[in-house]
Amino acid sequence: MPAGSEPARAVRKREAAERAVRSMAVKDKQVRIRGSSRGGRRPPSGPNAEDKILDAAELVFGNYGLRGATTALIAEGAGVSKPHLYYYFDNKEDLYRALLERAMNRWAADIDALDASGDLRTVLRDYIHRKIDFSRDHPSLSKIYATEIISGAPHIGSFIERVSTPQLLAKVAMVEEWAAAGKVRPISPADLFFCIWAMTQAYADFSDQMALMKRKARLEEADYDAAKATIVQLVFGGLGLAPEV
Amino acid sequence: MPAGSEPARAVRKREAAERAVRSMAVKDKQVRIRGSSRGGRRPPSGPNAEDKILDAAELVFGNYGLRGATTALIAEGAGVSKPHLYYYFDNKEDLYRALLERAMNRWAADIDALDASGDLRTVLRDYIHRKIDFSRDHPSLSKIYATEIISGAPHIGSFIERVSTPQLLAKVAMVEEWAAAGKVRPISPADLFFCIWAMTQAYADFSDQMALMKRKARLEEADYDAAKATIVQLVFGGLGLAPEV
């Protein structure tokens, strides 16, 4: 592939159209060909425009949702002109979907890693820790997911039906086996997962409220550690497992 | 008070200004003088315009947040013309704040009812049940609260600082006393409440996702009962209390 030989604009638009048709498969982590991955030599550490746009959009969409976010705010946050967004993305919704994909793929990968073969306590503890880590490191992605669901999941409804629901059902079966084997106290497995998701996600979505109530500017590492310990304590206790040391 | 003697428009605007200054005290449940409470005789069962507007706004703000909601959508949902909103409310934000007040007052009343004097199990169980009931009966109010926090709590930050935080601290002290007396297993009390709020509120904010995953159009009474049982099981288990029968 010769360097810098692609008509980027046309290619990108075509890609966007194709992606819309395929509509979010689980495995395609990052289909989009980023500017930095194309042939042209670039300052290796300097973030390119597309990344800056995505980062800014993550913040704006996370705070205001799809409808509340404005392209002007995103452009300002990214330090580029407003029409420049349309060099990389077909429209506002396309940009929004790209970020939703990020969040959903991460979400699906997390739950996939919930492997029944390992030690029960380790599996649950690791899952909770991973979820809290994600809330700490990518709060805006979590907020985008939350606002999307709150507004009725119009863009990811089919993804949830096709991908998330079967994943949940598999994990539900796993918990039911645990219960049948007497390893855990009987519980409504779906609600168990709903509650784990709610608690872990809250440390992203509601972190502002929590910080306010703890009278600090933002949650710190110790706060996330306490969150992990508390959630593990609730889940283990609810399942009748011995508490952590 | 003679019937129909008030210049409603002027009075309402003045009230709005005063309310903005007072800025959400806890006790003033419904300061606003509703159209139906004024002298004039009215069809007793037919909802008046202001209620229809508030109900419609609850839905729209809940789905899209303050910025994403449009006055046109609210007016359409309420079945009135768009400028008619401004007969009852100064502006979009005033209408939004009226609904936020509803949610916050309910929220504050709930936590106030968490009385340390009663039986420990009963207090916790009732609180969780009340929270789930609210999520079931007023999901949009819960969503408004959620989107407000997600966007950084710009309108209720001071309320949280002044009202919610002291309330939380009081309940934190309560849990610490329980722990000191050996009644419950030691736990991070603030995180305990964060988790209870997260779980109960999730059954409003994320009810669409849950319904999708349960392959039904919406959550039913049995789903909320299972939610109550699961949350109680987690909280009781985490606190080392004996499980419910």
Added chain:
DNA sequence: GCCGGTTTTTAACGATCGGTAAGATCTCTT
């Protein structure tokens, strides 16, 4: 130092936004 292609900007469009002005309609009193 020009040239092909990529990246980015300035200028501007139609649509929709929140909000206002002015008056029509309704309801009750007298």
Added chain:
DNA sequence: AAGAGATCTTACCGATCGTTAAAAACCGGC
């Protein structure tokens, strides 16, 4: 039935929305 408020609508405003057109600036290879 006529007048007075209270309630609600039509018409419209300037600002901002998402988006497009067109071209300037940048960059490598020759």
